[in-house]
Amino acid sequence: MEAEGVLEGLDPEQRAVAEAVQGPVCVLAGAGTGKTRAITHRIAYATLTGIVAPQRVLAVTFTTRAAGELRGRLRRLGAPGVQARTFHAAALRQLSYFWPRVIGGDTPKIIESKIPVVADAARACRLTFGRTELRDIAAEIEWAKVTQTRPEDYAAAVARSSRKAPTDVVDVARVYAMYEQLRRERNLLDFEGMLELTVAVLTENRDVANQVREQYRYFVVDEFQDVNPLQKLLLDAWLGDRDDLCVVGDPNQTIYSFTGASPDHLLGFTREHPDATVVKLVRDYRSTPQVVQLANGVIGQSRSETARRHKLELVAQRQDGPEPLFSEYDDEVAEADDLARRARKLIDEGVPASEIAILYRINAQSETYESALAAAGVPYVLRGAERFFDRPAVREAVVRLRGAARAGADAETDGLGLIMTVRHVLAGAGFTEEAPEGTGAAREKWESLAALAQLAEDMAAENPRAGLPDFVTELEERAALQHAPTLEGVTLASLHAAKGLEWDAVFLVGLVEGTLPIIYAETPEQIEEERRLLYVGITRAREHLSLSWALSRSPGGRRNRRPSRFLDGLTPKTATPTPARAERTKRGRKGPQPCRICGRPLTAAIERKLGRCEDCPAELNEGLLLALKDWRSEASAAQKIPAYVVFTDATLQAIAERTPESMEDLAQIPGVGKIKLDKYGESVLALCRSGG
Structure with a gap:
């Protein structure tokens, strides 16, 4: 060029x-x-x-x-x-090159995680911590090292920075000192030590510094x-x-x-x-003017003199889109259920599931949304927990694929092609055509293996001649770059993990005082950082943006929460009424759905789907359930979508228990919305009438 x-x-x-x-x-x-x-x-x-x-x-x-x-x-x-390169990759490359000449001896082992050494340090100090506390102490040690704070100065540095230590500062300082001692004894190098040592090599060796500066x-x-x-x-x-x-x-x-x-x-x-x-x-090419206006409004209310002095007001370059939606709910369960319904509606309208994200302040908020999405038959993926290629299921799958490529598996599968070859190998690692019900480790493993299967389909579409060795090479290159394949599902992520990403539709959830800003944000600087976190969340959205909050945590709980202060003056006078709240008002009833058998309030997603407690007895037409599952398999195969996206097992079980006789009866079952009713209603009712 x-x-x-x-x-x-x-x-x-x-x-x-x-x-x-x-x-x-x-x-x-x-x-x-x-x-x-x-x-x-x-x-x-x-x-x-x-x-x-x-x-x-x-x-x-x-x-x-x-x-x-x-x-x-x-x-x-x-x-x-x-x-x-990253700072760490560049430093490691230089350190490795100059080590024999400047330092000599065995090169230290780079540790990916501090937690095992921190655990040993805590035991040596006769302190007992759980895994969460160990992780938090490891993060404190990282903060201390990047700010060049020594163990003996840690307590004073925490006080100066208005930082909250995860446990007693004296204990953290003791563990920090012991961690450094064990690390040196074991010839280990962490990422911060790698940078420190590179700086020392450059500043103490003029010829090395000159060589690096000549290179770059x-x-x-x-x-x-x-x-x-x-x-x-x-x-x-x-x-x-x-x-x-x-x-x-x-x-x-x-x-x-x-x-x-x-x-x-x-x-x-x-x-x-x-x-x-x-x-x-300042020309924003990502988001609609409506999204940009809200982002400018949030950041424009900052009370920080620094923020006002360095103000960046975005100017939208895209055409108009829908206005951001503001929604208030009675409780978090209702919030999650309605957002799952709205995500389902977007998918049915043509927005890919991978172009939808639900973003929250802390990772603990994800569980409610995992349950709601699973109950609604909406595929989802968790982001920010573990890097894709570091997941045990992915590592095992790559080993199996590499071994199959060496063994010439292409030939052994009778020419079925790359897609079938990869699926055959992944089946040995536990991959199935249908996703498991519910949430947790089994679901995450399936999503990981499904992403690899989809990547094989993408490669075959681009290059019909591609074989298993080509696919393995692609995986190895992606692993080196940590370039994870696109997982086909709604993204669940914290606001911090979402930085640098973007989606067509974004749901910002749990926007209440005490969560955003987080309760431990006390100083003006900490509050303003929380404001910037909301700004980051807003600017992830290209077109559809939803902001929501719940007045209580649990169904039937005291509704004493208030929306985040960052929304003051930016929300409509009345937040958009939600279907769940409107229906409760119409019925004159508040609180969670009762069990149709014993009347106990239902809070678990699976129980709300069934309309009863899991341990309450219910008549089940087993023949109808089997017929419904067979029909679902045929429908999913015809549409080339996972079976649970048609209806989840819980929805099919609820249908088999209640045996609806009309469209109105079928519509009362959670998980059967208008779109699914129009699409599948007649087929389901025909099976119900025949008894399976």
């Missing part, structure tokens, strides 16, 4: 970034404004015009996947030799608002006294201060580099 061709198609601000090829540059880029496009075109333009050789460029980002995306875009733009002359750092003090030290060591640095970030998306990240490096960039070129990207 010619240099001038790289500039084509950029908007004026993006072009200004691309043409600012020398000297310190600061890009303040709002959500959805095309920052990755701007910086990759800047790098490509600089290399194609001869400003810098591709191999002299180091582009730094925060995730392996983001680094892989940068490399892919740069290849397509004609700059294939550029290095794009041109730096670009993405998500600069998330840089922590230790990463900033490493960046300064790389730069030396040079200033060929471009940083990109959004102060409105600073949501990781609890990990040690600080927006001060981004907002103070012009103080450190007074001659820096500053470009603001």
